Amino acid sequence: MKFDTAYSLSLDDKLSIYEVRELNFDETVDFDSDQDSFLCPNDACRAAFDTGNALSTFNAKNVNYLRTPHFKNKTTTRHIDGCRYASTHKTATGESDDDREENFPSEWVLTRRQYPRKPALTGVDASVPQDPAKVPSNRTTTSHGTNDSSPDKTSVFAHPVECFVSNIDDKDKLKRMPLKIGEHTATYWTFFKKIEYLQDNKGLIYWGKIKEIKDYTSSFRIDFEKKVWLNKKPYSVNVYLSKKLIENYRKRKAFLEQIKAAVDSERALYCFFYGVTPELKQVPSKKNPEQTFGVFSANIENLDHLIIREAPGVQ
Template identity: 85%
Template sequence: MKFDTAYSLSLDDKVSIYDVRDLNFDETTDFDSDKDSFLCPSDACRAAFDATNVLSTFNAKNVNYLRTPHFKNKPGTRHIDGCRYASSQKTANGESDDEREENFPSEFVLTRRQYERKTPTVGTEGGLPQEPPKAPSNQATTSHSNSDSTPDKTSVFAHPVECYVSNIDDKDKLKAMPLKIGEHTATYWAFFKKIEYLQDNKGLIYWGRIKAIKDYTSSFRIDFEKKVWLDKKPYSVNVYLSKKLIENYRKRTAFLEQIKAAASSERPLYCFFYGVTPALKQVPSKKNPEQTFGVFSANIENLDHLIIREAPGVE
């Protein structure tokens, strides 16, 4: 069975698989999911076993992924009778459940979640604990979720994007699931807006197929394939990623790996972003600087709120 929430022994809290991915790539945080232990998110189930009764992760460290990230049971993982996380590996229709994100957060929080690490007991040799790890106490976690189920909120942009992309063939579900960002509440279907319709409303999650990524060595420009029509004229759309933005990004290494690979890729890639709305600007022509032409453009302000990925089936 796959699920996107587990208890992290090192963080002493329940985290989503998207939190784990975020921490793995964060260069300001000393975290490695391969060195952590993830236990059943059910408080009752977790309290019944010691800390060696662990889960495994899937796509926790891949910069790019096609199949939905998740935690899953190992062959030897045990659960108490009645634990919701003890079910089989297959869905009711017999298909693998790795392909679809079923855990829809109802709110995308714009302030990044902060984590308080547990202080391990350090031994005299090799920095290892002096005693084997003990099972965590059956305490309610207050920093993120007090329940065993997936948290209703997320601060990792990849989570709502994955919900949208992996469920794109179920428009009724996307039209039924609510999402709140800041003061704005709508459905997932309404919040995700194709780039060519960006004039319909501001403050949404805009997305579109990438036409090209211009690599200026220390900065980048992402050009979209679709154009925006205004006054019966088509205008190109792009977003710009500045040198300063990239240099100060906490996940700089992973981001550069991803965008440089995307720039040279021949596979269909899509860009999703939140926080800015491209506006019509007049820019000078390279051939004739005295002349200008119109383009819808925006400077990205937060790389945590931008994703480049494959998104099969969205068009």
């Protein structure tokens, strides 16, 4: 059985698998999921066993992934009777339980969550908790409540994107599931807008198939395959990623690894972004700088709010 949330022993808190991925790639924090222990998110179940009763992670450290990241039981993981994380059955439709994200956050929080570590224990080996049977402290977080259910909120863009992509064949579900971003609430289907329809509304998550990624060594431009029609004329669409933006990014190494691989990739890749809306601009022609041509373009302002990935089925 796969699930989205687990208790992190090193952070003394419940984390989603997407938050674990964020921490693994964040160069400003000291975190390695391989060195942590993840336990059952059910407080009562976790309290019944010692800290060796751990879970494993799937796609927690892969920069690019095709199957949904998750926590899962090891063959040795035990649960109390009645714990909903004890099930090992496959989905009712017979699909692999790696194929779909079922934990839809109802809110995407634009402010990044902080992860304070629990205080070091004086005179005690910090890797051994004083009382492993206790439930986690009632620390207030922006993402999780005190029960074992999946989080209603997330600050990681990859989570709602995975919900959309992995459920793209179930449009009725996407049209039912609510999502709040900032002060606006709509459905997943409404918030995710194809790039060619970006004029319909601002403040949405725009996405589209990538035509080409221009590598300018220290900056990049992502060109989309689809064009925007305005006054019966087609215009190209692109987004620009500046040198300063990339150099100051806390996940710089992982991002450069991903985008450089994408530049040379022959696979169909898609870009999802939020926070800016490409607008029609006049840019000088390379062949004749005195002439200009129109293009819908935007400068990305936050790399946490941009994703490049494969997305089967989202044509």
